[in-house]
Amino acid sequence: xxxxxxxxxxxxxxxxxxxxxxxxxxxxxxxxxxxxxxxxxxxxxxxxxxxxxxxxxxxxxxxxxxxxxxxxxxxxxxxxxxxxxxxxxxxxxxxxxxxxxxxxxxxxxxxxxxxxxxxxxxxxxxxxxxxxxxxxxxxxxxxxxxxxxxxxxxxxxxxxxxxxxxxxxxxxxxxxxxxxxxxxxxxxxxxxxxxxxxxxxxxxxxxxxxxxxxxxxxxxxxxxxxxxxxxxxxxxxxxxxxxxxxxxxxxxxxxxxxxxxxxxxxxxxxxxxxxxxxxxxxxxxxxxxxxxxxxxxxxxxxxxxxxxxxxxxxxxxxxxxxxxxxxxxxxxxxxxxxx
Ligand SMILES: Cc1cc2nc3c(=O)[nH]c(=O)nc-3n(C[C@H](O)[C@H](O)[C@H](O)COP(=O)(O)OP(=O)(O)OC[C@H]3O[C@@H](n4cnc5c(N)ncnc54)[C@H](O)[C@@H]3O)c2cc1C
Ligand code: SF4
Numbered sequence: 001x002x003x004x005x006x007x008x009x010x011x012x013x014x015x016x017x018x019x020x021x022x023x024x025x026x027x028x029x030x031x032x033x034x035x036x037x038x039x040x041x042x043x044x045x046x047x048x049x050x051x052x053x054x055x056x057x058x059x060x061x062x063x064x065x066x067x068x069x070x071x072x073x074x075x076x077x078x079x080x081x082x083x084x085x086x087x088x089x090x091x092x093x094x095x096x097x098x099x100x101x102x103x104x105x106x107x108x109x110x111x112x113x114x115x116x117x118x119x120x121x122x123x124x125x126x127x128x129x130x131x132x133x134x135x136x137x138x139x140x141x142x143x144x145x146x147x148x149x150x151x152x153x154x155x156x157x158x159x160x161x162x163x164x165x166x167x168x169x170x171x172x173x174x175x176x177x178x179x180x181x182x183x184x185x186x187x188x189x190x191x192x193x194x195x196x197x198x199x200x201x202x203x204x205x206x207x208x209x210x211x212x213x214x215x216x217x218x219x220x221x222x223x224x225x226x227x228x229x230x231x232x233x234x235x236x237x238x239x240x241x242x243x244x245x246x247x248x249x250x251x252x253x254x255x256x257x258x259x260x261x262x263x264x265x266x267x268x269x270x271x272x273x274x275x276x277x278x279x280x281x282x283x284x285x286x287x288x289x290x291x292x293x294x295x296x297x298x299x300x301x302x303x304x305x306x307x308x309x310x311x312x313x314x315x316x317x318x319x320x321x322x323x324x325x326x327x328x329x330x331x332x333x334x335x336x337x338x339x
Contacts, residue, residue, distance in 0.1 A: 002052040011063040015070065015219055019190050021062045022215045040064055040217060042086055045113070045121040046129055054140040055152060070124070070219065073098060081223040085124025090115070092123055092174070102223055104177035104232035104251050111236045112173045114243045124218045127175055127185070127198070131168035131206045131273055132245060133311040135159060151207050159311040166206030167309045169247075169270055175202065176251035176267035176275040177234045178221065186220035187212065193219075202274035209273060229256040231337050235330040237322040239313045246270040247314045248322035250278075250302065252330040259289045266298075266330075268323060271308040278302050281327065290335040299328035 010025075012018035018040070025038045037059045041047045044065075050056040064070060070086035075097035083092065092098055093110035112118055112126065135149045135158040148154035151166045159167055178198040186195050196211065198221075203211055212218070232253035238244035249269040255262045264285035268276040281298045288294055303324035310316050 004048065004051055007058055008060045009063060011066050013066050015067060015188055015217055018062055018064060018067060018217050019188065019215065023190055025060045042122040042125040043088065043120040045117050046125060050130065055136065075101060078225055080225040083123055083221040085218045085221060086122050089118040089121050089123065089126065093118065101226060102181055102232065104180055104234045104253055105174060108173040108177040108234040108251065123174060123221060126172045127201065127218065128210050129172040131209045132171045133159065133168035135311065136168060159309050167273055167311060168206030169312050170202060170209060170272060170274045171245045171270055173236060173246055173249065173269065176249065176269040179267045179275055179277065180232060180251040180253035180265040182224050184222045185218055186222065187216050188219045189213065189216045199277065204273050206273045231256065231334045233330050233333045235326040237326050247312050248319040248326055250323065250326045250330050252334050254334050261285050261288055261290060266327065268302065268306055271306040271319060271323060276306065278305055280305060290331060295328055295331045295335065298331055299324045302327035
């Protein structure tokens with residue numbers, strides 16, 4: 001049985017208290033490097049397993065679980081939705097208003113991990129999830145036997161030894177759906193608040209995948225009111241349907257006027273260090289009637305656009321083929337809702 005190392009846990013009751021605790025503890029709160037000593041924790045479904053595997057060597061953890069203001073879903077058809085980052089994935093997947101108006105998000109939340117993890121894991125924790133790699137998400141013994149890698153304890157990337165950084169894979173299912181739906185996040189620190197689009201939350205650095213500064217806490221996830229015939233979906237490909245992380249997935253949101261698509265957003269996931277907008281696919285689809293031939297052409301562009309590294313389950317060839325298949329399925333579902 002894997003045991004947690006000793007660490008100091010302080011539970012916050014308010015966002016202000018969480019910010020105070022981060023200030024008191026000092027050091028970085030968003031760092032996922034070997035030196036990271038302090039981290040926020042919401043549901044703990046990623047932080048705690050990583051501590052058990054000695055991937056995170058944290059001395060102190062600030063618990064957000066008791067911060068009531070970070071929970072809840074409120075949807076206003078005219079002004080959009082506010083989701084508290086502490087809202088569980090189960091609640092997101094089952095909220096009637098989210099299922100009705102922001103289908104891609106509800107679908108993405110519903111296919112994360114297992115029912116038990118969805119009951120504990122949160123939206124905020126999902127958005128801030130660490131990137132994953134076959135050479136990193138392993139036991140301490142396994143990693144030591146291979147002399148570690150750039151993301152944890154060595155100066156070389158085992159996947160791309162001549163590359164410029166870490167190419168670990170962005171694996172959080174809700175992020176591509178939120179990007180396709182045009183979501184933003186509100187972030188608090190002791191200096192004040194700032195807002196960022198979910199697309200801009202992610203970096204192309206597998207070691208520091210989220211653009212949060214030290215001492216910052218995600219406080220709100222905001223979705224715009226989608227007026228008109230917006231349709232969306234999320235299609236996930238994973239090795240085992242029961243609980244695996246994505247390895248080639250796609251989120252689609254599109255606005256229609258009759259048969260014509262006025263706007264299309266297509267975002268690939270788990271094929272790069274960050275969610276990847278497929279802009280060439282979006283350009284092809286905009287202003288068109290989505291015929292079967294057009295959908296096949298769009299899926300082919302998705303296949304040609306993605307170039308995953310060999311660092312997660314499935315071969316590169318399989319993941320590219322599945323990106324083509326996932327894109328085709330997602331576009332067909334959006335073109336013929338309810339079919
Ligand atoms: C067996 C297994 C299978 C899984 N499968 C999937 C999967 O298929 N898809 C998937 O996307 N995930 C998967 N996960 C990962 C994880 O369970 C989910 O991503 C979950 O949503 C994480 O939420 P949490 O609240 O538990 O995060 P935590 O573990 O509490 O935190 C995760 C990260 O988010 C940060 N964080 C949390 N809240 C905030 C906040 N408000 N502000 C700033 N930073 C914050 C933490 O500091 C930490 O870095 C799986 C995990 C396991 C153990
Ligand atoms: S991509 Fe390279 S540096 Fe990053 S986790 Fe994998 S092996 Fe390590």
